[in-house]
Amino acid sequence: MADLFKLKVVTPDRIFYDGNVSMVELTTTEGDIGVYANHIPATAIVAPGILKIHEEGGRVRKAALMAGFIEILQDQVTIMAEVAEWPEDIDVKRADEARIRAERRLKDRYPGTDVMRAELALKRAIVRLETKAK
């Protein structure tokens, strides 16, 4: 079994996760990455995506991770998240509404639409729905 390392996920309101894990998967601006113990020190920017935490006993926990950054050290990984949610915290109806709203905004493209913002909103909604679905 792979070596364990310490993972901390912190949001402005609480410590979201703190424990020993064997692997963590997440999305950065450069694409999906998976981190094992003894990774070289790195810092990356988090993009909206699903955070998968492989815990000590082989259990995998999922969460929606929206924005922030990750600091990887050899024996410790810290994710400073602006928003992180467990599947049970996610309101499907709200996320679905947000998805429809964002899609409509992107389709219509009225002048003055902030395309980047709408795309980000759409991405967030999709991530929430996917986290909940699996």
Added chain:
Amino acid sequence: MATMRDIKRRRDSIQSTEQITKAMKLVATVKLQKSRVRAEAAKPYFNLMYDTMNSIISRSGAVRHKYLQAGASPKKAVITITSNRGLAGGYNNNIVKLVNAELPAGDTLVYAIGRKGRDGLARRGFKIQGDYSEVINDPLYQDAAELTGVLLEAFTRGEIGEIYLAFTMFKNTVVHTPRLLKLLPVELPERGTADGQEPKARAVMDYEPDDETVLDAIVPKYMSSLIYGALLESLASENGARMTAMDSATSNAEEMIEDLSLQYNRARQGAITQELTEIVAGANAIGN
């Protein structure tokens, strides 16, 4: 000597003041508990952000980035976090004094959160650049992020060279310390060696995609989280300060009421004695 009526009037007035201070104390106590829980919940993020930033910067070797160097402008910006309402003892005044002592009035732009700090600094000749006083009523992370955006824009345009944050640190219910923190350029204490880590852990940090982009993204988050943390700490301190101030006001009022009651009773007794003497004297005069 004050007459009975005067003493009574004064005592009544103090009594109603006492009722107000008592009520304010109760309100502050409840608010303190709430804001304290929030401040304590946010503290790990606040501290970890500081540590992480420290570790990133100390590992990044010779990275040169605009946010790590002072801007060309001699102007400084300061975010002052105070309350919108008074009656909180020295809470607001401490921040005003601290800023006044540490930063030159002529070269400092104030971004005020809290009316009391804004007014106090305006009186001392500081220029108020922005006013975000509603924020302190219910601070959100979003507010901190917005303010960060405004400040970083001004920094990038070269309008300001340094950014400070003045807030009150919440140690416990009675101890709060005003602090002035330098936000930009990011300047962490003892860059490099002093945090007790072994040199092997000091492998050079790898940035993805590259250091410029990463620092561009991280520094705003670092700043907003520090501002957010400072907001919550200040709010807890404000309520703590108000609670203490109102507590001593209430006990002072109680003491005064006690004194006045004694005086009143003495005056009453004196008046009765005098009346009796007069009646007796009057009766004697008629009898003779």
